[in-house]
Amino acid sequence: TQDFGISEALATLYIQETNNGTSTGNDWFGSGESIVSSSPVDGLSIASVSTTTKEDYEKVVSKAQEAFKTWRMVPAPARGEIVRQFGDKLREYKEPLGKLVSYEMGKSYQEGLGEVQEMIDICDFAVGLSRQLHGFTMHSERPGHRMYEQYHPLGIVGIISAFNFPVAVWSWNTALAWVCGDVCIWKPSEKTPLTGVACQQLIAEVLKKNEMPEGISCLINGNGEVGEFMTTDKRIPLISATGSTRMGKKVAATVGERLGKSLLELGGNNAIIVTPNADIKMTVIGAVFGAVGTAGQRCTSTRRLIVHESVFDQVKDALVAAYGQLKIGNPLDENNHVGPIIDSDAVRMYLMALEKAKTEGGNVLVSGGVLEGNGYESGCYVKPAIVEVENSYNIVQQETFAPILYLIKYSGDVEDAIALQNDVVQGLSSAIMTSNLREAELFLSQKGSDCGIANVNIGTSGAEIGGAFGGEKETGGGRESGSDAWKVYMRRQTNTINYSTGLPLAQGIKFDL
Numbered sequence: 001t002q003d004f005g006i007s008e009a010l011a012t013l014y015i016q017e018t019n020n021g022t023s024t025g026n027d028w029f030g031s032g033e034s035i036v037s038s039s040p041v042d043g044l045s046i047a048s049v050s051t052t053t054k055e056d057y058e059k060v061v062s063k064a065q066e067a068f069k070t071w072r073m074v075p076a077p078a079r080g081e082i083v084r085q086f087g088d089k090l091r092e093y094k095e096p097l098g099k100l101v102s103y104e105m106g107k108s109y110q111e112g113l114g115e116v117q118e119m120i121d122i123c124d125f126a127v128g129l130s131r132q133l134h135g136f137t138m139h140s141e142r143p144g145h146r147m148y149e150q151y152h153p154l155g156i157v158g159i160i161s162a163f164n165f166p167v168a169v170w171s172w173n174t175a176l177a178w179v180c181g182d183v184c185i186w187k188p189s190e191k192t193p194l195t196g197v198a199c200q201q202l203i204a205e206v207l208k209k210n211e212m213p214e215g216i217s218c219l220i221n222g223n224g225e226v227g228e229f230m231t232t233d234k235r236i237p238l239i240s241a242t243g244s245t246r247m248g249k250k251v252a253a254t255v256g257e258r259l260g261k262s263l264l265e266l267g268g269n270n271a272i273i274v275t276p277n278a279d280i281k282m283t284v285i286g287a288v289f290g291a292v293g294t295a296g297q298r299c300t301s302t303r304r305l306i307v308h309e310s311v312f313d314q315v316k317d318a319l320v321a322a323y324g325q326l327k328i329g330n331p332l333d334e335n336n337h338v339g340p341i342i343d344s345d346a347v348r349m350y351l352m353a354l355e356k357a358k359t360e361g362g363n364v365l366v367s368g369g370v371l372e373g374n375g376y377e378s379g380c381y382v383k384p385a386i387v388e389v390e391n392s393y394n395i396v397q398q399e400t401f402a403p404i405l406y407l408i409k410y411s412g413d414v415e416d417a418i419a420l421q422n423d424v425v426q427g428l429s430s431a432i433m434t435s436n437l438r439e440a441e442l443f444l445s446q447k448g449s450d451c452g453i454a455n456v457n458i459g460t461s462g463a464e465i466g467g468a469f470g471g472e473k474e475t476g477g478g479r480e481s482g483s484d485a486w487k488v489y490m491r492r493q494t495n496t497i498n499y500s501t502g503l504p505l506a507q508g509i510k511f512d513l
């Protein structure tokens with residue numbers, strides 16, 4: 001089989017056959033059992049990573065606590081300078097890291113590079129932010145008094161990330177948290193531990209060059225139990241978790257129990273509304289990329305297409321034709337559009353969802369199935385499918401992390417389409433295809449989409465890092481990445497200073513001695 005430069009990428013990123021999975025920077029250890037990372041691309045084992053025991057974890061937390069004392073006193077723009085250097089490091093390693101992301105996770109090489117680009121972009125964003133982190137000043141009601149607010153770092157931020165964006169989501173959190181003065185402990189998905197090891201090595205080099213202490217960037221590895229070391233730990237004021245709604249509910253309950261903060265980025269059930277005024281050509285491109293890009297494993301992937309009856313057949317025929325052109329195969333081969341899904345469990349969920357859609361009355365327009373034979377030995381390559389359904393079907397209400405697109409017909413006006421779009425428990429991303437201003441503005445209004453992301457004339461996925469990223473309802477309510485998402489990584493303090501010679505009380509209260 002063709003290597004596509006994988007061995008070279010692994011060597012460049014210092015990935016060995018066996019790797020320590022716990023790190024406080026330049027110090028690597030990990031005495032737990034090993035996780036073997038195998039590629040969904042060819043089913044081969046890539047390398048192993050040792051997991052983090054409770055003892056290892058304690059060592060990590062005490063290093064992080066120690067490091068925080070130093071890091072919080074480094075001026076924010078100087079912390080930004082270190083993040084800037086990390087961005088440069090990522091530019092230098094963009095190709096091997098993009099390739100490793102593609103090989104370990106299964107997304108196309110182009111998307112692997114795109115993911116590393118998101119990391120570079122968030123570093124740039126964080127560098128600018130490091131000279132801002134603004135609070136407001138306000139006027140005191142008392143004479144000779146001044147009031148203002150400021151933001152201070154929180155301490156240790158725990159980051160739990162998912163397999164589908166194995167490196168970018170970590171960087172959105174960590175780059176902001178670092179300029180805010182926090183130190184971070186990262187547990188990557190146990191399905192993609194090697195990209196975690198690679199990133200940690202890159203940042204460790206930068207921190208060492210700047211003579212920074214161990215503990216500013218930490219890595220731990222393992223399953224949910226290792227995640228629980230952090231969610232139950234009072235020493236970690238903020239847990240940022242990305243993954244399923246089931247996982248998020250558990251994290252929220254555990255962190256809430258100790259009144260810690262959690263930032264949750266959970267499932268989506270994203271729809272594109274296609275009105276009679278849609279540009280059909282644009283719609284098809286947006287919908288196909290949204291549904292089959294990353295093999296339907298983005299939290300922003302397009303799951304539902306809500307199409308007006310007057311253009312339904314036209315859209316359906318164009319989609320079926322487009323699906324006929326899709327090339328499924330090795331994602332490192334740039335001729336292919338669709339790579340594998342993550343593992344055999346995901347394949348099982350995909351098959352089950354298709355079965356359920358049929359049982360509930362769905363009409364299969366492009367049939368699915370698992371590919372076999374030459375090039376498909378991993379068993380993780382599945383055919384993108386399209387099923388015509390009703391929005392109310394149980395299976396349509398759920399997020400299946402696979403390339404299944406549900407087609408839903410609406411009649412009536414755009415309000416009917418919006419009602420269908422909102423009638424799910426998730427609230428991450430949404431879009432409308434229309435050249436009609438009234439439809440577009442209604443969709444964006446307070447009686448329009450109830451999602452954290454609402455787009456006009458683009459698909460549901462592929463958000464830029466400059467906006468706040470996240471969603472409502474069972475998506476968890478958290479916001480990461482751009483805009484003022486940084487505020488969650490800091491604690492807010494209101495300060496009132498009296499420079500007069502008296503001590504007047506607020507609210508005009510008299511208290512004379």
Ligand code: UN1
Pocket residue numbers: 118164165169242297298299300460461462463464
């Ligand atoms: C995710 O799937 O968890 O908006 C993140 C997008 C990407 C990020 C997706 N920029 O599709």
